[in-house]
Structures are given as structure tokens and as C-alpha cells.
Amino acid sequence: MSDLLGRLRARGWRVTSQRRVVVEVLDGDHVHLTADEVHVRAARRLAEISRATVYNTLSELVALGEVKEVATDGRARRYDPNAARPHQHLVCSGCGTIRDVHPSGDPLAALPDTERFGFTVAEAEVTYRGLCPSCV
């Protein structure tokens, strides 16, 4: 997401200091942060940033397709800056660690027409679950 800010400006985004730090936080670590974690990290750079702004900015980035929302558990949604390359997620049932993975083939292809019930199927989201090496 190198020139993300440039792209966003080109799309008519008003680039504010708040939006800049949110983008920087996501850009910095390639992990899967919750909105709250983004808020904490953003606040380290810009003390007065509000929670609502972080939520708004994240939603906008998702709507623009620059960030993906992943909901691997029933808890807080996580934000994945790696929206460009299609990938799936491998989640540890013990500690919650999330890794990006690339299964072979297109998961959509596994769903035959007879199992589509007239739906226009757009995407397949796969969550692999198991235990990571340190949770054995």
C-alpha cells in the first residue's frame, strides 16, 4: 500500500492528519489489527484521535477496497492491509494468531452450479483452523 495516500487523494479523499496516521499504522505492521489496536497505535502518533474517526476511516478503506475486513472469531473484526493479493487465513484455535495463506486453485471452483441455488456467487472466504506450533 505504498502510495495509498496518493491514490486516496486522487479519489477525492481529503487527507487529514487523522487519516494519515491510520494509514501509517496499517502500512507499518503487516499484522491483523482490531479497530481498537489501530486506535491505540494511532493515538501514539496523534494523541487526540478519536475512536469514531478510526472506525470511520477503517470503514472507508474497506469500502474503497484498500483494506480487507476479517472476522475470524465472534469477537472484534480485524483489518488486513494486504487486500491486493487474494489470500485466505489460517487461525490458531489456541492463541488466535492469524497467518495469511495461499491455497492451491480457486476455492470458488469447488462449488458446482447445482449447489448455487441461483445465487450470483462473488467470492469464497476460507478460514483454516488448527493449532500453531507453540500451542500444539
Added chain:
Amino acid sequence: MSDLLGRLRARGWRVTSQRRVVVEVLDGDHVHLTADEVHVRAARRLAEISRATVYNTLSELVALGEVKEVATDGRARRYDPNAARPHQHLVCSGCGTIRDVHPSGDPLAALPDTERFGFTVAEAEVTYRGLCPSCV
């Protein structure tokens, strides 16, 4: 889930009227209800049943493997009485309708060893998203 109550009793479950109605509600309609919807339907049969009891009973049924929990959106968890046959879900992005679907092949097989990072992968959960015929 015909003789579910019998099986539960065999596992040391105390069969109360509350647990009975929750099981009946799930058994009745093969849809994917939220805890709250289960509560409403259960209350039609047993007016005084509490929300906490419905939540407890659902969690126990999930722990016993008799019901599956599905979290297709970031909102309320849904409970799927069809835990016996492995299947995946097709969700309408418009109205939220959920259908059970059976993709060909084992989705786990699509994840090569080199993409497992030492995890002991136990299951793959696939959510297909698209628009249903009435939401085109």
C-alpha cells in the same frame, strides 16, 4: 437430531423443560437462528425461559458437537442444527439469507504443507458470498 435428548441424557445431561424447548426449537426449523431468535421461539412454548439459559444451552450443545456455531457476519452468531453432515455456507450479501452447500472435494486438501507453517490444521470453514435470486 431425532433422539438428541436421549443422547444428551446418556451423557449425563439433566433434562429440564428449558433445555427441552431449546432443543425442540432447533429441531423444528432447519434454519440458522440467532440466539435471540431461539429465545423468542422458546419463549412461545415456555414463557419464563431466560436469555441466559438459552445462551448456556446453546453453548453446551455446541461444546457437545450437536450444533454448529456459524459467524458469517460481524453480528450475531447463528446456530446450525445440521452438525452431523459436513457442509459449508452460502450467504446473500443483500438480505443475509444462508444456505447450506456441499462443495466438491475436501477444502482442507487445497492447503499445501508449505502453507501450513507447522500448524496442525483441523478444519476449513468456507463462506461463499454473493447475491440470491431475489436480491440480484
Added chain:
DNA sequence: ATCCTACGATGGACCGAGTCCAGGTCAAGA
């Protein structure tokens, strides 16, 4: 059939994630 007791039910307080809103602020074009 009755008693006992541990397991289960209750409901109201509480919590965390997320949304909403009225009012104040400021990025960027003129």
C-alpha cells in the same frame, strides 16, 4: 413416595465492540 442436593435457571448488572449525532474544526479550492 419422599427427601436431598448438586446441577441448572433466573434476571438484572455488566462488558466490549460498534454506531450515531450535534456541534466544532480544518483541508483545499477560489
Added chain:
DNA sequence: TCTTGACCTGGACTCGGTCCATCGTAGGAT
């Protein structure tokens, strides 16, 4: 530099879910 509408703020609010002290009862023991 001015103007203005897009944006930010913080606090109230909603919704899904959990916790807990207390009361009730299923079902084994007698």
C-alpha cells in the same frame, strides 16, 4: 486569505453476549 463543506470529536447509545448471587428442581438415594 477566505470560505465552505467534508471531517473530527466525545459522549450517549445499541446490540450481542457474559457474569453472578440466589432460587428452583431433576433425579438418585432411602
